[in-house]
Amino acid sequence: MSEPKLRAKELDAADGLAAQRAEFVLDEGDGGSGGEAVYLDGNSLGALPVAVPGRVEDVVRRQWGELRIRSWTEEGWWTAPERIGDRIAPLVGAAAGQIVVGDSTSVNVFKAVVGAVRLARSADGAAGPARDEIVVDATTFPTDGYIAESAARMTGCTLRPVPPSEIPDALGDRTAAVLLNHVDYRTGRLHDLPALTAAVHAAGAYVVWDLCHSAGALPVGLDEHGVDLAVGCTYKYLNGGPGAPAYLYVRAELQDRFDSPLPGWNSHAEPFGMRPEYAPAPGALRGRVGTPDILSMLALEAALDVWDGVTVEAVRAKSLALTDFFLECVEAYVPEGRVACLTPRPHGERGSQIALRCPDAGDVMKRLIERGVVGDFRHPDVLRFGFTPLYVGFADTERAARVLAEVLAETGV
C-alpha cells in the first residue's frame, strides 16, 4: 500500500465523525473504475440524508393529503420558518429567535442589504453623515453583487465593489452597509469575520455576511462577533435539498429597527387579522414574507437531524484535516506545476473546499466525474472540490487525488 493510502486508513480509523456517514445516502459500487463514487460537490448540493425521504412522504401523504389545511396548525407548518431557524442557529453561533428560514438566498440578500442601509440611516439620525454607499466584496458570488446593486439603486446609494483585502480602508462616513462572503465560492478563501465586522462597526456602518459556503462547515460565531445581519443557503453543507429555502439572521438588538423591503403578510404582527395597515411582527418573524414553502422546508428540517450530537468544532477539525490531506496527496501524486492551488494554505484563511486552477479544467472535471470523482468546474479554469466532513472520509480524499493525477497525466496541456 502506498504511503498516502496507509495514512488514509489510519486517519479514517481515528475519525470521530466516521459514523455520521451512515446518515446519508451515498453511492456503493456505481462509481465507474474503482468502486464507490467520491462525492466532493457537497459545497454545491449536499447529499441526501436518510431521514429525509420518509419525512417528505409523511408531509405529502398524511399532512397534505389527509389533514390538508389542518396541518397549518396541527403539524406546525405555520411556525416552521422560525422553528427551523432555531435549529440552524447553533450551527452559526446564534441564540434562538434570530433566524427565519424562507425564500432564496438572493431574496434574503435583498432584505438584508436594504435593511442594513435603513439601520445605518436610522442610527445616525438627521444630524449624522449622509450614508449613501454600499460596499460589496468585488469577488463575491455574482448574485450578491447584482442584488446589492438593486438595493443601492432603490435606496439612493451607490455600490462600491472592493477587493476583500482593501475593505477596511474603503470604509468611512459614507458607508451605509457592507456585504461580505464568509468563504469565497470560487477560491475557498475564508475571510476574517471578526476583524471585518469590527472594521465595519468602527465606521458606523452595518454588515451583512453571506454564509452560503461556511454554515455547516466551520464555526461562524454570529452572536459572539456582533454580526448585524446574515444570510445563507441550506442546500450545501446543511444538506436541505436542491433549492431548499435560505435563511435570514437579524441580531436581536436590531430586530425592532429592522425595516424589511418585503413586508409580506407572514411578517405582520397579526397575520390573520387581515388588516389593511402593515404592522411588523416582533423578533425574527419580521424577516418572513409570504406563505412558507412547506415541502422544501420540512425536508430541510429532517435534514438537520444529522447534526444531533455533532459539533461544528468537530466538523471544522475534520474539514481542515481533509483539505490538508487532499493537498498532501495532490503534492504526492500530481507533477509540480500541473495545477495551482487557489485556496490559501493557512487554516485561518481556508474554507472547506480546495480550488485548483488548471488550463483544461473543464475537460479534466468531465473525466473525473466519469471515473466517479465528483467535484465541479467553475469557468474558466477552476476545479472545485468540496469536503463535507459528515460524509467524506480520508480514503475518499486519497482516491480523489489519485484519480485526479491519472486524469491529468492523460490529458496534458
Added chain:
Amino acid sequence: MSEPKLRAKELDAADGLAAQRAEFVLDEGDGGSGGEAVYLDGNSLGALPVAVPGRVEDVVRRQWGELRIRSWTEEGWWTAPERIGDRIAPLVGAAAGQIVVGDSTSVNVFKAVVGAVRLARSADGAAGPARDEIVVDATTFPTDGYIAESAARMTGCTLRPVPPSEIPDALGDRTAAVLLNHVDYRTGRLHDLPALTAAVHAAGAYVVWDLCHSAGALPVGLDEHGVDLAVGCTYKYLNGGPGAPAYLYVRAELQDRFDSPLPGWNSHAEPFGMRPEYAPAPGALRGRVGTPDILSMLALEAALDVWDGVTVEAVRAKSLALTDFFLECVEAYVPEGRVACLTPRPHGERGSQIALRCPDAGDVMKRLIERGVVGDFRHPDVLRFGFTPLYVGFADTERAARVLAEVLAETGV
C-alpha cells in the same frame, strides 16, 4: 329523497368532470357524522393529486439521492421555472414563454409592481408626466397592499388604495401602476379584468393582476385582454401543495423593458458565466431570481397533470353550477336572514367561492369542520366555501348546505 338531494344526484350524473375526482386523494368515511368529509377549502389549499407522492419520491430518492448535482441538467431542474410556467400558461390564457414559476406570491407582487412603475416611466420618457402613484384595490388581500406600499416607497411613489368600483375614476396622468385582484379573497367577487385593464391602459399606466383566486377556477385571458403583468399562487386551484411556488407573467412585448428589482443570478443572460456585471436574460426568464426550489416545484409540476384533457371553460361552467346549486340549497335549508351572502349573484361577478356572513361565523365553522364540512373562517364574520370543480361534486355541495343549516339551527344568535 328531498328535492335538493334528487337534484344533486341528477347533476352529478350529468357532470362531465366527475371522473377527475379520481385524480385526487380525498377522504373516505372519516368525516364524522355522515361519511366522507366535504372539502370546500381548495381555495386555501388544494387537495393532493394522486400523481404527486410518487413523483416527489422519485425527485427525492433518485434525482437528489442518486444523481445529485447531475439532475440540474439531466432531470431538467435548471429549466423547471420556465417549463412549469409554460404548463400554467394555457390555464390563464397565455402563450408560452411569458410565465416563470418561483418565489412566493408576495415576492412576485414586488417584482411586478416595481416592474410596472419602471415600465410606465420608461414608456413616457423624460417629456412625459411624472407618474408617482400606485393604485391598489382597497379591499385587496393584505400582503398585496403591504408589498405595494413598499414598492411605492422604494420607487418614489405614493400608494393610493381605492375601492375597486371607483378605480376607473381614480386613474390619471400620475398613475404609474395599478395592482388588482381578479377575485376578491374574502367576498369571492370577480372583477372585470378586460374593462379595468383597458381603463388602466387608457390612462397610460400598467396593470398587475393577482390571480391567486381565479387561476384554475375560471378563464383569465391574459393575452387576449392585453394584461401587462400578473402573479398568482399555485396552492389553491392549481393544487401545487402547501406554500408551493408562485408565478410571474410578463407580457411578451414588455419583457425587453421589464426591469426587475430582484435581479438574481438565475435571471442573468449567462448564469454560469459568473460575471460581475448583471445582464438580464431575454424573455420570461428575466423574472427568475435565485436557485429554484426543486422539491416544491416538481411537486407542482406533477400536480398540473390533472389538467390533461380538461378545459378551464368546462371547469368554469361546473364552478358556476356548483355555486348556483349551493346558494339554492342554502336558500332551501337555512332560514331567511340567518346568513347573508357576500358573493355576487351575477355569474359575471362571481369567482369560485361563496362567502356567507353570519355573526357567529367562527363558532359555526368550527362545528362544520367537526361534522366533516371543511370551509374556512375569515375574521370577523365570514364563512368561506371554495368550490373546486375537479373534485367537488353536487352531492358534496348539498351535504355542505344541509350540515350548515343543522349547525345554524343549533347555534342561533
